[in-house]
Amino acid sequence: MNDSYLLGLAFGILIAVAIFAVFAVVRKKRGVETKYDERQEFARGKAYRHGFLTLLIYCVAVGMVDLNFGTVWCDVYTAMMLGFLTAITVFVVECILTDAYFAVGERPAVWLVLTGFIAALGLVVFAKDLGDGKRLVENGALTHITINLAYGAAFLVIFAAMLFKTLKDRAAEK
Amino acid sequence: MKNLRLKAARAGLDLSQQQLADMVGVSRQTINAIEKGDYNPTIKLCAAICRALGKTLDELFWEEDQ
DSSP states (O other), rough: OHHHHHHHHHHHHHHHHHHHHHHHHHHHHHTOOOOOOOHHHHHHHHHHHHHHHHHHHHHHHHHHHHHHOOOOOOHHHHHHHHHHHHHHHHHHHHHTTTTTTTOTTOOHHHHHHHHHHHHHHHHHHHHHHHHHOOOOEEEEOOOOTHHHHHHHHHHHHHHHHHHHHHHHHHHHOO | OOOOHHHHHHHHTTOOOOHHHHHTSSSSHHHHHHTTTOOOOHHHHHHHHHHHTOOOHHHHHHTTTT
């Protein structure tokens, strides 16, 4: 991982924080507050537990592979990010499927578009990396460009879950 | 077990699930889950629903055979 990658990573984090801050200010000005009802809070707690368990199982599995086989299948940073994304995806998808992801009165359309955009962005950046001659696997180990693929895949799964739930809800309302 | 009495009381006032949900401050899916029997609401939410529909707790939530 070189300096330009770290700089790009820091810039990406800054952009994400800035977007989050703009959303928070707009919501505050409009008087929109994130409020989950009692069923949603219960469902979110359950989903959080499953996400946390997923992360624990992943950490144990990665540790066991390293301890018993000594196989270097990717660097620590990539392994950490893959576990983090997997756990977050489990949490978000379960919340979406149990109608506990969007707060009371919140409309999923904006998030559907945003999620689709982030998924596409992750996959486009991954494709660009491959186009630039970077390799997904080097010396038998995944390289850090796997993270872009994982971001794209995770958001694609979340996007699919949102789309499925939105269409299912519309059909039920009819 | 489905809560048909809640559904009937809501329909009696010509309210949609969304309208009742807005009145008691929950999501439409939560009202749907209560009517389908998939979720047991707390006493606080039961009371709010009763107030919104002008019914008593007994009329909407008490099971005679329990």
